[in-house]
Amino acid sequence: MAERKKPEPKLSSVKRAPRKLDELDKKTLQMIEGTALRVRKSIDGRVLPELRFPTRSLSNVKYDTKVGYFELGKGTSARALSVNTVKSFAQTLRLMAISKEMVENNDFATKREAYYVSKNWGDAKFNEQPESDTVMDDIEAMASVVGLSREQLRYFPEEHGGSVAGNLVVIDIDSETGKELEIDCTGFGTGSYSIPHSVEHLKFKTEAKFVIAIETGGMFQRLNNHKFWKSASCILIETAGVPTRATRRFIRRLADDKKIPVYAFVDCDPYGIANIYRTLKVGSGNMAHINRFFCVPQAQYLGVTPQDILDFKLEDATHPLQEVDIKRAKDALKNDPFFMAHKPWIKAIEQMLKMGVRAEQQALAKWGLNFVLEEYLPRKLANRKGFLP
Amino acid sequence: MAERKKPEPKLSSVKRAPRKLDELDKKTLQMIEGTALRVRKSIDGRVLPELRFPTRSLSNVKYDTKVGYFELGKGTSARALSVNTVKSFAQTLRLMAISKEMVENNDFATKREAYYVSKNWGDAKFNEQPESDTVMDDIEAMASVVGLSREQLRYFPEEHGGSVAGNLVVIDIDSETGKELEIDCTGFGTGSYSIPHSVEHLKFKTEAKFVIAIETGGMFQRLNNHKFWKSASCILIETAGVPTRATRRFIRRLADDKKIPVYAFVDCDPYGIANIYRTLKVGSGNMAHINRFFCVPQAQYLGVTPQDILDFKLEDATHPLQEVDIKRAKDALKNDPFFMAHKPWIKAIEQMLKMGVRAEQQALAKWGLNFVLEEYLPRKLANRKGFLP
Numbered sequence: 216m217a218e219r220k221k222p223e224p225k226l227s228s229v230k231r232a233p234r235k236l237d238e239l240d241k242k243t244l245q246m247i248e249g250t251a252l253r254v255r256k257s258i259d260g261r262v263l264p265e266l267r268f269p270t271r272s273l274s275n276v277k278y279d280t281k282v283g284y285f286e287l288g289k290g291t292s293a294r295a296l297s298v299n300t301v302k303s304f305a306q307t308l309r310l311m312a313i314s315k316e317m318v319e320n321n322d323f324a325t326k327r328e329a330y331y332v333s334k335n336w337g338d339a340k341f342n343e344q345p346e347s348d349t350v351m352d353d354i355e356a357m358a359s360v361v362g363l364s365r366e367q368l369r370y371f372p373e374e375h376g377g378s379v380a381g382n383l384v385v386i387d388i389d390s391e392t393g394k395e396l397e398i399d400c401t402g403f404g405t406g407s408y409s410i411p412h413s414v415e416h417l418k419f420k421t422e423a424k425f426v427i428a429i430e431t432g433g434m435f436q437r438l439n440n441h442k443f444w445k446s447a448s449c450i451l452i453e454t455a456g457v458p459t460r461a462t463r464r465f466i467r468r469l470a471d472d473k474k475i476p477v478y479a480f481v482d483c484d485p486y487g488i489a490n491i492y493r494t495l496k497v498g499s500g501n502m503a504h505i506n507r508f509f510c511v512p513q514a515q516y517l518g519v520t521p522q523d524i525l526d527f528k529l530e531d532a533t534h535p536l537q538e539v540d541i542k543r544a545k546d547a548l549k550n551d552p553f554f555m556a557h558k559p560w561i562k563a564i565e566q567m568l569k570m571g572v573r574a575e576q577q578a579l580a581k582w583g584l585n586f587v588l589e590e591y592l593p594r595k596l597a598n599r600k601g602f603l604p
Numbered sequence: 605m606a607e608r609k610k611p612e613p614k615l616s617s618v619k620r621a622p623r624k625l626d627e628l629d630k631k632t633l634q635m636i637e638g639t640a641l642r643v644r645k646s647i648d649g650r651v652l653p654e655l656r657f658p659t660r661s662l663s664n665v666k667y668d669t670k671v672g673y674f675e676l677g678k679g680t681s682a683r684a685l686s687v688n689t690v691k692s693f694a695q696t697l698r699l700m701a702i703s704k705e706m707v708e709n710n711d712f713a714t715k716r717e718a719y720y721v722s723k724n725w726g727d728a729k730f731n732e733q734p735e736s737d738t739v740m741d742d743i744e745a746m747a748s749v750v751g752l753s754r755e756q757l758r759y760f761p762e763e764h765g766g767s768v769a770g771n772l773v774v775i776d777i778d779s780e781t782g783k784e785l786e787i788d789c790t791g792f793g794t795g796s797y798s799i800p801h802s803v804e805h806l807k808f809k810t811e812a813k814f815v816i817a818i819e820t821g822g823m824f825q826r827l828n829n830h831k832f833w834k835s836a837s838c839i840l841i842e843t844a845g846v847p848t849r850a851t852r853r854f855i856r857r858l859a860d861d862k863k864i865p866v867y868a869f870v871d872c873d874p875y876g877i878a879n880i881y882r883t884l885k886v887g888s889g890n891m892a893h894i895n896r897f898f899c900v901p902q903a904q905y906l907g908v909t910p911q912d913i914l915d916f917k918l919e920d921a922t923h924p925l926q927e928v929d930i931k932r933a934k935d936a937l938k939n940d941p942f943f944m945a946h947k948p949w950i951k952a953i954e955q956m957l958k959m960g961v962r963a964e965q966q967a968l969a970k971w972g973l974n975f976v977l978e979e980y981l982p983r984k985l986a987n988r989k990g991f992l993p
C-alpha cells in the first residue's frame with residue numbers, strides 16, 4: 216500500500232460491456248470538453264479564465280403555471296481565476312475531469328465518494344464535504360443550462376429509495392453484455408422493484424392507466440399485497456416520505472414517456488401537501504436548476520384532502536394541527552408561488568386551518584383495513600376532475 | 605357514509621387464493637384461541653381472568669455467546685382484570701381477535717393501522733398510538749414465548765427497506781393464485797429487489813457462498829452495478845443504516861435456511877459497530893423478546909475496522925471522533941454484554957478510541973472509486989479468519 220499513489224481515481228477494470236455513448240453522454244462530454252477548451256484558450260491567450268454558473272437562489276427563480284415548475288432565471292455569477300479562487304477553480308475542473316472519465320467508463324460516484332476522491336489532489340483536496348457539494352452544485356447548475364442533470368455527469372445521490380409494483384416493465388441495460396434487460400414489476404409477489412440511483416438509461420413498457428405515488432410503506436404494501444395495481448390497472452410507487460431525486464426522476468420519465476397521469480396519495484397534513492406533494496410536482500426553490508428534471512408537473516393530488524375528513528367521517532381519527540403544521544400551512548398560503556397560484560389549494564389549506572386537524576392515510580383503516588382499496592380509492596378515482604391541482 | 609358503522613375492521617373482499625394455513629399460522633391461531641379460552645373459562649368460573657406477559661426489560665435479559673443473542677429471561681408480569689386494567693385488558697383481547705381474523709384472511713395491519721382500527725371500539729379505543737404499541741408489544745412478547753413473532757400475528761412494521769441483488773432466487777406466493785413465484789435477484793439490472801414487510805412466507809434458492817450486508821446505498825449500488833455479486837458469487841443486501849425488522853429477518857432466514865455466512869460491511873465508527881452491526885448480530889436489550897427471530901448470530905464483521913485505516917492508509921480520509929462517538933464507544937466497552945464478551949472487539953474499540961478517528965466505507969474511494977471491489981474486498985475476503993466476531 217505504502218507506494219500506492221494515484222492522482223486520479225482508478226476506475227473499474229471489472230469486465231463490462233463496451234460502452235455505447237448515448238446522445239446525452241455525448242452532450243455531457245461536449246459540455247465538459249467545451250468548458251475545458253475555453254479555459255485553456257484564455258490561459259494560452261494570457262487571459263485569466265473564468266467559469267460562469269447560474270445563480271442558485273429564490274431571487275433567480277420564476278414560476279409559470281403553464282411550465283408547471285420553478286424555473287431558473289437568467290442570473291449568472293462568474294468564478295474568475297484569482298489568488299482567492301484558484302483552489303475552487305481547480306476543484307471545479309477536477310470534478311469535471313472525473314465526470315468525463317466516468318461517462319467514458321460508464322461509472323459513477325456518490326457526492327460522498329467524490330469528496331474522498333479529492334484526498335489525492337494534494338493542495339486542491341476538499342477539507343469538508345460541504346465544500347465539494349457546493350462546487351458540485353455549481354457544476355450541476357452549469358450543466359442544467361444545456362439540459363443535463365447531475366446524474367448525467369455521473370454524480371449519483373447517496374440514497375435511492377422508492378419501490379415499484381404493478382403493470383410496468385422496466386427496461387434496463389445489462390452492464391456486462393450491454394443487452395436490454397426486462398424487469399416485470401408484476402412479478403415480485405409481496406416484494407417490489409427498488410429504483411436505482413440513476414434512472415436516465417431506463418425505458419418503460421406499460422398499459423397502465425395511471426401511477427399512484429404513495430407516501431407510506433404500509434399503504435404501498437397493502438395496495439400491493441391486494442394487487443390493487445391489477446384491479447385498477449395502475450402502477451404503485453412508494454415514495455417513503457419526500458421522494459428522492461431518483462424516485463422523482465423515475466416518475467417524471469415514466470409519466471412523460473408513457474403519457475400517463477400521476478396521482479399523489481399522501482397524508483392530509485401540511486407536510487404531506489406542502490413538502491411531499493409540492494416537491495414532487497413543482498420541485499423546490501433553492502434547487503430550481505434541477506426542477507426541470509425532477510419535478511412531475513403532471514402530478515395531481517388524489518388525497519387525503521381536508522374535505523375527505525368530512526366525506527369519509529374521519530373526524531375521530533384525526534390529530535390536532537401542531538404549531539409547526541400551522542406555520543407551514545400559513546407559509547404555503549403567504550409565500551409559496553405554487554399554492555398561491557391555485558385557488559382550490561388556497562381553499563383546501565384554509566379549510567384545514569379552520570378545522571384545525573390533520574389526518575393520515577392510515578386513518579381510513581377506521582372503516583376497515585381494506586376500506587381504502589374497496590371504497591376510498593374507487594370513489595376518489597371515479598371523480599378525477601375533483602383532484603386538487 | 606353516515607350509517608356506516610362496523611365494530612370490527614372489514615377485511616379484504618378482493619379476489620385472493622383460498623388461504624392455506626401453514627404450521628406457524630395454525631400455531632398462531634392456537635395461541636390466540638388458547639388465551640381466549642382461558643379467559644372465558646375463568647369468567648365462567650367467576651374468577652377474575654388474567655393475562656401473563658414476559659417482562660420486557662434489560663433486567664430480564666441474558667446473553668450466552670453460544671446462543672449468540674440477547675435472550676428473554678423467565679420473568680413475567682400479569683395483567684389481571686380489574687377496574688383499572690379493564691380497558692387495556694379489553695384492548696389486548698381485541699387486538700388478538702383482529703390478529704386471528706387477519707391470519708384466517710391472510711391479511712395484515714401496520715401498528716399504525718391497528719391504532720386507527722380501534723377508533724371503532726367505543727370506550728376501548730386507543731387515544732394515542734403509544735397505548736396500542738405497548739399493548740402490542742405485550743402480545744408480541746407473549747407470542748414470542750411459543751416461538752411466534754409479531755409478523756406471525758400479522759402486525760407488520762411501517763417500513764420495510766432493504767434492497768437485494770445477486771445470486772439469489774426468492775420464492776414468494778402469488779396472493780391471487782396461491783402458486784409459488786420465483787424472483788431472480790440477478791435480473792434487476794441497476795435496480796434491485798425490495799424486501800417486503802413480512803418475509804416469513806418466503807423461501808430461497810441460492811448457490812451463493814456468502815451474504816454481504818452493506819450499510820450505505822451508494823456502496824450497494826457500486827457493488828451491484830459492477831456485478832460484484834457475480835465475480836464473488838455472493839448476495840448483496842443494503843441495510844440503509846440500521847436494518848429494519850424485515851431486513852434482519854430476511855437475512856436471518858436466508859442464512860439459516862441456506863447455511864451461508866453473513867459479512868457486515870459498515871462504516872468504521874461506533875454507530876456502525878455498536879448500532880448497525882450489533883443490532884444485526886445480537887439484537888437489542890429492550891427488544892430481547894424478538895431477538896430470537898431478528899438477530900443474525902452467524903454475522904461476522906468484515907469491516908471497515910480501525911486496523912483497516914492503517915492497513916489501507918486511510919488516515920487522511922478519516923474524521924475525528926465526536927463526543928457522542930466516544931461516549932457510544934465507551935458504553936460498548938463498559939455496558940454492552942456483546943462487546944464485553946469478545947476480546948477482539950474490546951481491542952478494536954480501544955484502538956479506535958486511541959486513534960481518535962472514524963472512517964466511512966466510502967473513504968476507500970481515496971484510492972479510486974472501485975478500489976473497494978478490486979482490492980479492499982478481495983483482500984479482506986481472502987482472510988475471513990481475521991473478521992471480527
